[in-house]
Amino acid sequence: MSKKLTECLVIADFTVAGLAGLLENSVAAPDCRVKVAPFDQVAQVMLQADHECWSPQPEVVVVWTRPERVSPSFASLLAGESVSEQRILEEVDGFCDLLSRIQDQLSNCFVPAWVHTLPRRGLGLMDLKQGAGLTYLLGRMNLQLMQRFSSSRKFHILDTNRWLQDAGKWAYSPRSWYLAKTPFGNEVFTLAAKDIKAALRALGGITKKLAVLDLDGTLWGGILGDVGWENLVIGGHNAIGEAFADFQSELKSLRQRGILLALSSKNDEATALEAIARHPEMILTKEDFVSWRINWNDKAANIAEMVSQLNLGLDSVVFLDDNPAERSRVSEALPQVLVPELPDDKMLLATFLRKLDCFDPGFISDTDRARTELYQSEQERTALRGTAQSFDEWIQKLATHVIVEPLNELNWDRALQLLNKTNQMNLSTRRLTDSELRAWVVSVQNKFWTLRVTDRFGDAGLVGLMGLALDGDRGRIVDFILSCRVMGRRIEEAMLYQLLIEAKALGVKCLEANYIATKKNGPCLKFLEQAGGEREGSLFRWQTNQMTDPPQHVVIERVLE
């Protein structure tokens, strides 16, 4: 089966064939087909909606320009003339207006921030001073660009300076510039391609959700079982200790923006937990971890078990372990898990982690920030299950409250995120960009609701989506989506019940759901099979004049428009 190709268009005022090739050849997802607009025809291509470059319609556009081409006043400044900052910023605004003209022709547009075309010292001491400095004005141009698109869901500014920094000695290529109008070295385009792909994965919700960590040699120096917790190397006035502490701090900041942390270590569990609790320099605490397997068992088996328990996919996991043998074992047994090669030098660990792009978010919601707590409260629910005499009793004790609300601007971002990353309880697994979802919901024939869930253990946040397409007296469920965190607690039943209520109120007599199978949405089929409708192959039907009772012990509240 051929993979879906993301159509890309690169528009630039210098030679970018190298970037196009690198984007197409990179094995990192998503696969891209790249077209390059004619050299230095930026305004022409953006002003002509019927330009041949726009066919086939690209999903992604990269607009990479030089500051002196965008702002004639900046070009004058480079030539040593005196120009006003205001004039330069007006020209930047003009460029931003030009970019905005193409927003309906794409789903995402990446604009690398401006850098000097060739390396220059500028005015030295004066270069960062207002009024005269080249670098100062370049910074103001970029700030204006960033501010114009800061809240845009389509336009994203990329950090060109980071590519130049990381590319090292051959970041700039004056010879390539004069000979072929390529100002940057190969490595800059390689890094640019990598970042663009990472950005596309982030926007598509394809990022890693869980980091599984080893302990000895990874979170601290020393072998716990040999030296005892008191002698572990963490923090303190010790270069290696400080490096481990920094690594832990980086992990903590990942956790704070929604990445889950878990442990897989060959140690005695009680001894390890004691070390985590008692070592005064530990940055990470037990509460930072959603799960752990600290035993002498196979790490691959431990990881698979934890991932299953957390209702995640193996492809959402990163395994960080200093031991090459353990890494090799997990790589082989669980090929979907990302297992990067950690540097042997512990002083490079934090830098290594900071440079990983697999955790890049498309955006960060409050639900993301609370993710660890949400999973931990899930474990409390599971523990309660163990005390209940029956499933019914457990549901009753949970005291689940479901709040159904139409899609609106306040819940939009989280809904879009959920639509694009939920796999298991997902009827059609359709993925939509921001503009595609907007185009869908604007039709009066299409209805879309979100679902929030709370219970005695707390607020699980926005966890469900229901999309309904009306066709006379038929209603077709297009989206039936529920976060894996809250599956199996009669919330699915509440969703279906609410859909029947809504459909009936809209004049629908027959509600249908066409199940589209993927590798991961088996749980959705299982639910549909026991949901009481008629089945014809992959199609399930319910008559709205034969309403079932709402699910027991689940309170449904409908928030009006």
Add this chain to the structure above:
Amino acid sequence: MVLRWLSDSLSQKQKTMNNTENEKVYRVVRKAIESFNEQLPADRKLVPLPDCKLVGSPNLDSADIVNLLVLVEQGVEDELGVRVSLFDGQTVEQGIENFVTVEALVKFLAGSLASDKSQ
């Protein structure tokens, strides 16, 4: 007889050195081609063998040639510690016979490096 032995011995060493120089340069050129191939579609990728066509190849336009040769220059500086110029103020077309194949490029570079050393 001793002088002849010395002369033969020096020639042999020169040949060995030239072969070694050629091998080093060939490795640099091959690495540059492999790096450059990352930008090319599958049906245009170069096979870094001595008879691989460069200038004049239908798979490479002038910008491609420039970018590849710049990569070679950078590779020579990084790996062999010598700064070379494959353009020397001229266009590629003016030095074209030196870049027609990988072998021609390696020979040209190795010759340049050898004459630099002997000066």
